[in-house]
Amino acid sequence: MTGPVWIPSQPVVDGCNVERYRQWLTAHDGPDLPDYAALHAWSVAEPAQFWGSLWEYFDILATPHDEVLASAEMPGAQWFTGATLNYVDQVFRHVRDGIAVIDEPEPGTDGRRISWTELRRQVAAVANTLRRLGVGRGDRVVGYLPNIAEAVVAFLATAGLGAIWSSCGQDYSAPAAVARLGQLAPKVLITADGYRYNGREQDRREAISLLRQEIPSLEATIVVPRLGLDGLPGTIPWSADGDHELTTVLVPFDHPLWVLFSSGTTGKPKGIVHGHGGVVIEHVKQLSLHLDLKPADTFFWYTSPSWMMWNFQVAGLLVGATIVCHDGNPGYPAPGALWDLAARLDVTVLGTSPAYLQASEKAGVHPSLPTLRTLGATGSVVPPAAYRWVATELGEHIALASTSGGTDVVSAFAGAVPTAPIWVGEMSAPCLGVALEAWDADGRSVIDEVGELVVTKPMPSMPLSFWDDPDDLRYRDAYFSVYPGVWRHGDWITITGRGTVIVHGRSDSTLNRNGIRMGSADIYAVVEKLPEVVESLVIGAEQPDGGYWMPLFVVLADGTELTDELQDRIRDAIRRDASPRHVPDDIIAVPGIPHTRTGKKLEVPVKRLLQGHEAADVVDPQSVDDAGLLDVFAELSSRRSRR
Structure with a gap:
C-alpha cells in the first residue's frame, strides 16, 4: 500500500465530533478554520482561546473561572484559576x-x-x-x-x-x-x-x-x-x-x-x-x-x-x-x-x-x-x-x-x-x-x-x-x-512534511552508530514480521574501550533454531527494509524479552546490564513481568567480561 490505509468517508467526516466542534467555533465568533491542520495550528498558537472554547463547548460543570491561562510557565502553568469542580x-x-x-x-x-x-x-x-x-x-x-x-x-x-x-x-x-x-x-x-x-x-x-x-x-x-x-x-x-x-x-x-x-x-x-x-x-x-x-x-x-x-x-x-x-x-x-x-x-x-x-x-x-x-x-x-x-x-x-x-x-x-x-x-x-x-x-x-x-x-x-x-x-x-x-x-x-507523526522509540535507549541516531522500533517493525521471530529487542551499548556493541536479541517460534541461514535472512531484511546501519553486530536467541508490567520492552535496563551493572542497581524486579529473564542478560554480560 503506497497511499493511506484508511481514508475517512464524507459521512464519517460530516458526523464526527471534531467537525461539529470546528463548525461550532465558526458559528460562535471563533476563527474560521478550514481543516484539522488549521484547527491544530490555532489550538497551539492560542492556547487560552482553545481551551476556553472547549470549556464552553463541553459545558464543563464548574463554578466560574477568572482566567483560562493565568501563567503559561512550565512547570507550574495555572489553568482556569478560581474555578471549582468535581x-x-x-x-x-x-x-x-x-x-x-x-x-x-x-x-x-x-x-x-x-x-x-x-x-x-x-x-x-x-x-x-x-x-x-x-x-x-x-x-x-x-x-x-x-x-x-x-x-x-x-x-x-x-x-x-x-x-x-x-x-x-x-x-x-x-x-x-x-x-x-x-x-x-x-x-x-x-x-x-x-x-x-x-x-x-x-x-x-x-x-x-x-x-x-x-x-x-x-x-x-x-x-x-x-x-x-x-x-x-x-x-x-x-x-x-x-x-x-x-x-x-x-x-x-x-x-x-x-x-x-x-x-x-x-x-x-x-x-x-x-x-x-x-x-x-x-x-x-x-x-x-x-x-x-x-x-x-x-x-x-x-x-x-x-x-x-x-x-x-x-x-x-x-x-x-x-x-x-x-x-x-x-x-x-x-x-x-x-x-x-x-x-x-x-x-x-x-x-x-x-x-x-x-x-x-x-x-x-x-x-x-x-x-x-x-x-x-x-x-x-x-x-x-x-x-x-x-x-x-x-x-x-x-x-x-x-x-x-x-x-x-x-x-x-x-x-x-x-x-x-x-x-x-x-x-x-x-x-x-x-x-x-x-x-x-x-x-x-x-x-x-x-x-x-x-x-x-x-x-x-x-x-x-x-x-x-x-x-x-x-x-x-x-x-x-x-x-x-x-x-x-x-x-x-x-x-513528516504532511503533518503525520512517526515514533521511533525511546531516546534514552538511542541506537547511535558513528553519530547517526536510530530508533529501535524501526528494527522491530522489520524483524517481528518474520514468521520465525516471536519478539525481539535491540540495544546499543557503549563499551569501556570506546567501542560500540549493538546486539539484537530474538525470541524464536517453537521448533525454530537460530541457524546461519536465518541470521542472514534477518540481516538482509533489516538492510532492505530499514537501512544498512540498522544491521546488528550480533544476533542472539533468548528465551524471552523482559517488559514492564504494561508491556514496554526493558531496553535501558538491559543495556545497563550488558554494560556490567548489577541487576539491583538498574531495575526493580517487582516492576518486571518476568524478572527471571534479567538473569539471562546478566549472565551474558558476565561471559563477555571474562573474554
Missing part, C-alpha cells in the same frame, strides 16, 4: 436509561450490566461508607484490584469526596504494590479476594495480608468478594447497598484527583499527581474529538488498574459512553478471545496493544467485528505490518488509531483524528492543544528528520507534581532539565 459531577450529568458499565469476566462466569442509575446509587453508597471511615478531602484511598466494576465505583466514590485515588492491578506482587501505594500513606485500602485469569482463580488473600502489614497508615480495608472466598479477619466486606444521596465536594481546578505511578524500571516508582480539572478537560477533548466517542458507543480498552489506560477508559463515562471492565486473558480460551468478546458486546471503539495485534496475525486469527468503528493501539510502537493486517482482516473501514502519550500526561501527544487519513506506520497528527515538535541536537525544530519529542506549551493534564517532591526537583529533572521551560518526553519522533 470529576464525578461531569460523569453523572449523563445519567439516563441505559448501561454505564459492563463487567465481563472470562468465559464460564456470568457478566454484569450496571445502569447509569445503578452506578450512581452504588457510588453514593460506597462514598457514604468511606465518609463514615473518616475519608475526606485530600485523604488517600488506594485500590489493589483487578479490572472490575467495583474498581470504577471505588474510584468515583473517592473522587467525589475530594479524596485522592491510586491503584494497581492484582498481578502485582505485594512488595510491588507496597512500593507504590505505601508511598501515599493511604487511609483506606479497597481490594478483592482475587480474580480469574487464563481459566484459573488467582487467590490474593495472602498478598492482601502483606499489604495490611506493610502499610501502617491503613485504618480500614474493604474486600470485594470477586471469587467468593472466605473473608480476611479485621476487614470490611464490600457493600454498595442502600439508598444514599450522592453529594460531591467541589475542589479547585488543580486539586489532586489521582496518583499514577511510573513503571519503576529505573528506580523507585514515581508518583505522578494529576488534578481534577486538567484530567476532565483533557479527557473530554481526547475521547470526544479524537476517538469520536458518543453516548451510544461501547468503549473497551484491554487494560489493568496499574496502567494509565484504565484511567483513560473510565473517562469514557465523562462523555456518556458505556465502558467495559475485563480482568481476563485476551488470549483465553483461544488466541482471538479479545476479538470475540468485543464482538459479543457490540463494542464500537476497542483498544489493545501492538503485541496483541502481532500475536493475532501470527496465530492466524480472523476477527469479525460488525459494530467496530475504531481500533486503538498503544503501549509501544505499532509496526507497519499491523496496519496492513487490520486493513485486511478487519476491513479498510476500520480506523487503526495508533497513539503516543504517557502516564505523565495521562493522555496522548499524537494519534488519530476522524477527519484525517491514516498512513501505514504513522499517526495522523499531533493532538489538539499539543504543541508537539521534533528537536535536533541543537534544539531546533525539524521536519522529516528524527528528533526529540518536545512539547513547547503547557497542557492542562501535565502533572501537578510528583508525590513527596516538595521542591519539584525530581519533576523538573524528569522533563525540563534538558530544555528549560520545554517538556522533553524521552521519545524519538519524526514529524
Whole structure:
C-alpha cells in the first residue's frame, strides 16, 4: 500500500465530533478554520482561546473561572484559576436509561450490566461508607484490584469526596504494590479476594495480608468478594447497598484527583499527581474529538488498574459512553478471545496493544467485528505490518488509531483524528492543544528528520507534581532539565512534511552508530514480521574501550533454531527494509524479552546490564513481568567480561 490505509468517508467526516466542534467555533465568533491542520495550528498558537472554547463547548460543570491561562510557565502553568469542580459531577450529568458499565469476566462466569442509575446509587453508597471511615478531602484511598466494576465505583466514590485515588492491578506482587501505594500513606485500602485469569482463580488473600502489614497508615480495608472466598479477619466486606444521596465536594481546578505511578524500571516508582480539572478537560477533548466517542458507543480498552489506560477508559463515562471492565486473558480460551468478546458486546471503539495485534496475525486469527468503528493501539510502537493486517482482516473501514502519550500526561501527544487519513506506520497528527515538535541536537525544530519529542506549551493534564517532591526537583529533572521551560518526553519522533507523526522509540535507549541516531522500533517493525521471530529487542551499548556493541536479541517460534541461514535472512531484511546501519553486530536467541508490567520492552535496563551493572542497581524486579529473564542478560554480560 503506497497511499493511506484508511481514508475517512464524507459521512464519517460530516458526523464526527471534531467537525461539529470546528463548525461550532465558526458559528460562535471563533476563527474560521478550514481543516484539522488549521484547527491544530490555532489550538497551539492560542492556547487560552482553545481551551476556553472547549470549556464552553463541553459545558464543563464548574463554578466560574477568572482566567483560562493565568501563567503559561512550565512547570507550574495555572489553568482556569478560581474555578471549582468535581470529576464525578461531569460523569453523572449523563445519567439516563441505559448501561454505564459492563463487567465481563472470562468465559464460564456470568457478566454484569450496571445502569447509569445503578452506578450512581452504588457510588453514593460506597462514598457514604468511606465518609463514615473518616475519608475526606485530600485523604488517600488506594485500590489493589483487578479490572472490575467495583474498581470504577471505588474510584468515583473517592473522587467525589475530594479524596485522592491510586491503584494497581492484582498481578502485582505485594512488595510491588507496597512500593507504590505505601508511598501515599493511604487511609483506606479497597481490594478483592482475587480474580480469574487464563481459566484459573488467582487467590490474593495472602498478598492482601502483606499489604495490611506493610502499610501502617491503613485504618480500614474493604474486600470485594470477586471469587467468593472466605473473608480476611479485621476487614470490611464490600457493600454498595442502600439508598444514599450522592453529594460531591467541589475542589479547585488543580486539586489532586489521582496518583499514577511510573513503571519503576529505573528506580523507585514515581508518583505522578494529576488534578481534577486538567484530567476532565483533557479527557473530554481526547475521547470526544479524537476517538469520536458518543453516548451510544461501547468503549473497551484491554487494560489493568496499574496502567494509565484504565484511567483513560473510565473517562469514557465523562462523555456518556458505556465502558467495559475485563480482568481476563485476551488470549483465553483461544488466541482471538479479545476479538470475540468485543464482538459479543457490540463494542464500537476497542483498544489493545501492538503485541496483541502481532500475536493475532501470527496465530492466524480472523476477527469479525460488525459494530467496530475504531481500533486503538498503544503501549509501544505499532509496526507497519499491523496496519496492513487490520486493513485486511478487519476491513479498510476500520480506523487503526495508533497513539503516543504517557502516564505523565495521562493522555496522548499524537494519534488519530476522524477527519484525517491514516498512513501505514504513522499517526495522523499531533493532538489538539499539543504543541508537539521534533528537536535536533541543537534544539531546533525539524521536519522529516528524527528528533526529540518536545512539547513547547503547557497542557492542562501535565502533572501537578510528583508525590513527596516538595521542591519539584525530581519533576523538573524528569522533563525540563534538558530544555528549560520545554517538556522533553524521552521519545524519538519524526514529524513528516504532511503533518503525520512517526515514533521511533525511546531516546534514552538511542541506537547511535558513528553519530547517526536510530530508533529501535524501526528494527522491530522489520524483524517481528518474520514468521520465525516471536519478539525481539535491540540495544546499543557503549563499551569501556570506546567501542560500540549493538546486539539484537530474538525470541524464536517453537521448533525454530537460530541457524546461519536465518541470521542472514534477518540481516538482509533489516538492510532492505530499514537501512544498512540498522544491521546488528550480533544476533542472539533468548528465551524471552523482559517488559514492564504494561508491556514496554526493558531496553535501558538491559543495556545497563550488558554494560556490567548489577541487576539491583538498574531495575526493580517487582516492576518486571518476568524478572527471571534479567538473569539471562546478566549472565551474558558476565561471559563477555571474562573474554
